[in-house]
Amino acid sequence: MTSTTRDTPLRAVHERLGATMTEFAGWRMPLRYGSETAEHNAVRTNAALFDLSHMGEIAVTGPGAGAALDYAVCGWPSRLAVGRARYTMICAPDGGILDDLIIYRQAETRFLVVANAANASVVLGELQSRCSGGPGGSGGRSPRETVVTDESEVTGLVSIQGPNALGFLATVTDLPLAGMPYYAGAYGTVAGRDAWIARTGYTGEDGFELFCAPADCVPVWEALSATAPGGLPAAGLAARDTLRLEAGMPLYGNELGPDVTPYEAGLGRVVRLDKPGDFVGRQALAARAAEGPRRTLIGLIGKSRRVPRHGYAVLSDAGDRVGVVTSGAPSPTLGVPIAMAYVSGDTTGPFGIDVRGKTEPAEVTGLPFYDRRK
Amino acid sequence: MSVPAELHYTQEHEWVAIDGGTATIGITDYATQQLGDVVYVSLPEVGAAVTAGEPCGEVESTKSVSDLYSPVDGEVVEVNEELDDDPGLINAEPYGLGWMFRVRVADGQATGAALLSPTEYDALTKSAG
Numbered sequence: 001m002t003s004t005t006r007d008t009p010l011r012a013v014h015e016r017l018g019a020t021m022t023e024f025a026g027w028r029m030p031l032r033y034g035s036e037t038a039e040h041n042a043v044r045t046n047a048a049l050f051d052l053s054h055m056g057e058i059a060v061t062g063p064g065a066g067a068a069l070d071y072a073v074c075g076w077p078s079r080l081a082v083g084r085a086r087y088t089m090i091c092a093p094d095g096g097i098l099d100d101l102i103i104y105r106q107a108e109t110r111f112l113v114v115a116n117a118a119n120a121s122v123v124l125g126e127l128q129s130r131c132s133g134g135p136g137g138s139g140g141r142s143p144r145e146t147v148v149t150d151e152s153e154v155t156g157l158v159s160i161q162g163p164n165a166l167g168f169l170a171t172v173t174d175l176p177l178a179g180m181p182y183y184a185g186a187y188g189t190v191a192g193r194d195a196w197i198a199r200t201g202y203t204g205e206d207g208f209e210l211f212c213a214p215a216d217c218v219p220v221w222e223a224l225s226a227t228a229p230g231g232l233p234a235a236g237l238a239a240r241d242t243l244r245l246e247a248g249m250p251l252y253g254n255e256l257g258p259d260v261t262p263y264e265a266g267l268g269r270v271v272r273l274d275k276p277g278d279f280v281g282r283q284a285l286a287a288r289a290a291e292g293p294r295r296t297l298i299g300l301i302g303k304s305r306r307v308p309r310h311g312y313a314v315l316s317d318a319g320d321r322v323g324v325v326t327s328g329a330p331s332p333t334l335g336v337p338i339a340m341a342y343v344s345g346d347t348t349g350p351f352g353i354d355v356r357g358k359t360e361p362a363e364v365t366g367l368p369f370y371d372r373r374k
Numbered sequence: 375m376s377v378p379a380e381l382h383y384t385q386e387h388e389w390v391a392i393d394g395g396t397a398t399i400g401i402t403d404y405a406t407q408q409l410g411d412v413v414y415v416s417l418p419e420v421g422a423a424v425t426a427g428e429p430c431g432e433v434e435s436t437k438s439v440s441d442l443y444s445p446v447d448g449e450v451v452e453v454n455e456e457l458d459d460d461p462g463l464i465n466a467e468p469y470g471l472g473w474m475f476r477v478r479v480a481d482g483q484a485t486g487a488a489l490l491s492p493t494e495y496d497a498l499t500k501s502a503g
Contacts, residue, residue, distance in 0.1 A: 305414040330413040
């Protein structure tokens, strides 16, 4: 952990755009450029650019890389086809979530693991130790050497998200995008610069994430920005948070943490108990899968205009505390307050939320709050 | 960032326009920039008694909620009902259409002497970074 705040390669661009900057996981990041609501709406209706260069990128390479990752994470990366991506988690031996990850298989013997900025060093350390000790690792004896490399310093990340993202990106890349499935990626160029172009995101919209060299971030950003008359809007972390919340996507530190298993977060599907061989957390997670939920992640829609926030108590009809809000915000798309919350066991409500001393009614709703396909 | 010279200010980033015995109150440009987009404001009711330095409402933005403090003692005589339908007025025109409520001030407070001058407020926001 460093005590100094780091800048992304796009700092000068953010300054020129008049961004309000904030510190996030040790990085100086754009919170918003103007109205975060307008930025949110641009992603829902058109497209916008994000600087995500704070994310951690870790390469796992070698002939045994797939098997090594199968031991290190909950998912089944060795089954990924080249050019495909999967959302997964890395857990502690007790089943607690250390981070949620996207893993791309970039080549037969190369995987790119993308970690949250705040967890990047933890994930790197765990991958280094697990990939050398597991079945695919060198382990001091195996000839199938697996190499774990921290590529965060040599990787920038620009994202374009929104229903029109493909159309804008297509004008500045040599990669044919139309046939690319969601959660896939390929090497190509953007504005003539080499990039790993992936159809992934964290907004609930179609979109692309462009991993490139730090020195190429500005030209890639500028070329994308210039694809729209008047410039594509930029969106900051404030919009990113409301977009992912509407899409029902968990945020590490809010819905996910070392005291939460994937099952409680409603993401038991990422735990591949059906894969062969051992993996870190298997025993604890198998036991959790067999028992009922200790708590459940639910969606709530506020019935008043007062907004549930992270940490507010969820109350039963009788006024007893039965849970806690993990994320809450006024939803720009729905126009009402929305929240995700953990409630004990399988409590079904009705629920109220203690909003600064006064109970506000809330209605349980399925996640996500917003689904672009509906 | 705008700090109009004809207004008075508070530590809680409110502005006060004093006209005779009536104070009009809103939040400053600086406050709106800190809050982000305001989505809802809860205002005191007309006729309510308010006390300087005490909460009398709340301001909800995308990222946070803040108490609204009354800068003066007195009785609320009018609230900006437009804000109920269009809280974005607070961000768009914090010193104009985004005004929040009016108070008939108690005797002796009509000079704004207990409030911050524009110069003092400007210094406060700069020291806050």
